[in-house]
Amino acid sequence: MQQETIEVSALRKRFGATVALDGMSFTVRPGQVTGFVGPNGAGKSTTMRVVLSLDAPDEGRALVGGRPYASLPRPLSHVGSLLDAGALQPSRSARNHLMWLAHSQGLGARRVDEVIAQAGLTGVARRRAGGYSLGMRQRLGIAAAMLGDPPVLMFDEPFNGMDPEGIVWMRKFLRGLAGEGRTILVSSHLMSELQDAADHLVVVGRGKVIADTSVDELRAAASGDRVTLRTTAGPAAMAVLERAGAAVIAHDGDTLTLSGLAAGQVVTALNDGGVPFSEVSAHRATLEEAYMELTRDAVEYRAVGR
Amino acid sequence: MSAGTTTPVRPDDAAGAARFGFLNGFASLLRAEWIKFRSVRGWVIGMIVAVVVMEFMGLFLAQAHVGCQVSGGPAKSGAACVQPMPLGPGGEAVNDQYYFVHQPLGSSGTLTVRLTSLTGWYGGNGGVPAAPSNPLAGLQRGLQPWSKAGIIITDSTKQGSAYAAIMSTGSHGVAMQYNYTSSVAGRPGAVGPASPRWLRLVRSGDAISGYDSADGAHWTLVGAAHLAGLADTVQAGMFATSPQHTQVTQFVGHSQGQISPSLATGVFDHVRLSGGSAGGGGAWTGDNVGSNQPFGPGSTQAETFHQAGGRFTITGSGDIAPVVNGMGSGPTASISQHLIGTFAGLIAVAVVAVMFMTAEYRRGLIRLTLAASPRRWRVLVAKAVVVGAVSFVAGLVAAVIAVPIGAHIDHVNGLYVFQASAATTARVLAGTGLLLAVMAVLALAIGSMVRRSAVAVTAVIVGIVVPYFLGVAQVLPTSASEWLMRVTPAAGFSVQQSLVVYPQVTNSYTTPNGYYPLGPWGGFAVLCGWALVAMAGAVYLLRRRDA
């Protein structure tokens, strides 16, 4: 398998008053699944459209295998993509949808039937695609992306509409593709979906990259383990614990959230200081929390009120 | 989408609240649809485009200029080219051209004649006067339907004077006509030596009564006219005149028309005038009234009269009637002419109205809409009310701008603008709004049934614009295109008609000339019928089909 990268450098784009991309830069490397995460409106889809030359950036450029996408004569043999599973003519059968795509790349019916089998659509491929469920449409979109057997694949929110079984299949499928040495970029607004699929993460918010890191690094970089403490003597506990080297992250009524000390050390310090408490619990950071912390300021549409 | 939910009904006042809740629910549904409409910029722009294209087409494209050049002189245009048309007592433009053999009459008196013959000539060289030596050269024998000879009492021989007349006509029997616009039928049948017509006018102050008789003994009152402000001394006498000969040949694919002047000759005897200045024995004077009238059918130079004993032979050409819009009517315009942009505005409105419905299906918004209001017909009605109201405003605004400015431009350009009463003008202006509103509802309903916006828009345009197009582009013969203007939704355009049909004037009263086959409200009712049927079909399908 020929190895190709996706390079995105300093992309800027505005839609009217909205800044969609604000200096987006990252590189996606072969042989691993790169998760592309960020809240809604962070610029993930726009970036993917720019990579595919569907949208033109105001500044910056995106290259696939070192070349602009638009210069590729048969682009689907370089990049396979799934942006919107609903983007098809409902009255056309799935097989014919793949057929015109195949013809556009000089490919034939045999390749179409191969990808249909690969996506698990063999029994339903001659039915009109308009009658497909969202999950089936996702599989059809994946079949379309696989048509040119490309070294680079981009999927925008592929887990949307999939049942748990489908999600498991999808994760395995993505890992398999990466195992073949392909470059895989998968976007999602839910870190949990990528938890067991991605090796590397590009976390974005408000049109730029917040973190470009491996999954393990991100987990480690997250502000470590936390301890939750329930006590009626808040100020006394804070004084004691800060002297012992802990940092108080949050203080909400009777509940204190601490970092910098293990749970055992917290209990010792409180006992030594004679501070009463009712509960101490240790808490291991999840990828999800690390992500939430990273993107806290970058959430575009925060729930208001409640 | 909070606006789409219905207000919960309180259980403690179930009956009242149910009713109130229903109305309140519909009001909030209306509000929801209104928010949907105005929040799509393209639809609001579409409605503005409708108004703008209506003004552009109506005021800029549909402009007529009158140009003229007197041999060797500088080219002129506009009002300088046009001699003003005579106006009748009611202010309307009139044709007033006839050969008149008359003498003065006091404030009361009676004129009686026997008409023994009415014959005519027409054709010739398309209105070019024949040689003076032989004025009838090249003409054919024959009367026009409204060739006329009879007796008349008129304020003066000035064109546009108040008058009352009773006459025998080419093919409409005896008629009493007065002040140009009024015509009352009398004894039917043609006049000839074997069936002469006795005619009588009786003046008493402002009142003039017309009688006819077959034998001069038994008289029948045909009609009575009150000519306000009639002078004490008026002119009374015999006249003959004949409107232009119009021949329109209709083919599928085109029509061809020919206009030529015509003459009518009436032979009178038993002339008795009482109340004349000389007691009925005065001399009769012949006058070719209005012979310089520029828009008449053209002089054949054959107009004259002979008197031999008590027998008068009078030949005249022209007409005493209101000017109508049609072939040979000269540079005229109606107040509706500048609403021609309604077609373009209609297309814009139809596009918006169709999309207002089909956009719901595009990404499944319809499911949310119907979930918020499970009584589906109410959704459709709410949409119809919103798009209809917006279209009404657009049409009204466009018409209120286009009509007065257009009439002013026409006036400056030297066109005669047919006058319309305040009620007619109001009907044309409001009617334009109603027209767009009902057509928008029709488009919405078709969009709901067809769901495919391109097909729906085409159906609306083919149903509304093409029938009119086939008529004006002369693809179909008049009878076929007028039939289409009766039965298709295009009939609704008749609500914009501002011209009046005068049965006593032969004219091609067709859509391209501004006359619709059904009356203003009749045609509009046809359109409303289409809209209702389409809405019923849309409601039926919306309830029956899965969203």
Next chain:
Amino acid sequence: MNMTLAVRRDALHAEWTKLRTVSGPAWLLAGLVAATVGVGAAVDAASRCPAGEVCQVDTAKLTFTGIDLGQAVVAILAVLAFSNEYSNGMIRVTLAAMPRRGLVLAAKAALVTGLVLVAGAVGVLGSLLAGRLMLPGHGYTVARGFTALSLSDGPMLRAAAGSILYLGLIALLSLGVAALVREAAVAIGVVLALLYLFPIIVASVGADPHWQRHLEQIGPMQAGLYIQATTNLHALPLSPWAGLGVLALWSAGALLLGALSLSLRDA
């Protein structure tokens, strides 16, 4: 093989597969034939020129009257070929597979126009046959000076071939407009307004022959249909081929704007 050539062939192949694998285009093409022949035959059946009358009728225009309605079907076909992709979002799949956007437009234009030309030829020949069967019996004989309803007659051949080309140019005009405005309802509205409104405006400016003549010269439908004229050519505001040329300019302009919009705007 030359790569560029192969890419062009692939684009045509893909667009052809798209047209072939949904039923809409086939129905619309059948509708085009039916509308053209049906309206033409109905008009033939209704027309009479009684002996002794002088009928200034152009038998070519008469028998090809169905084009007036057939063009609306062509407009739907061509507009949908583009707008459908925008309405369901498939345009992004298309342009990701074929990033050369001008090529996509060209392939669509070539195929849709080709299909319209074929169906248009069937419709025009059917109309001609209908005219040939009916019109001489209704008084429109060559002996009375009417144009022969035969392709061996030069002007009639030009009228027939020109009517087919006319439909092809309407397809190109519609495609260009659809690429420009994207939304199907708006595109079809714009195309049909361009076609049908000019004659209505012309009829409403009856008092001004000069202005009227100008409008007749620039209206895409009126100018384009001069190609059907076989009699009184000197009285036309434009010669038949010049008239068709005016329509070709409209089509070229629309395609150019459509291509520009397609390549400059985000998909």
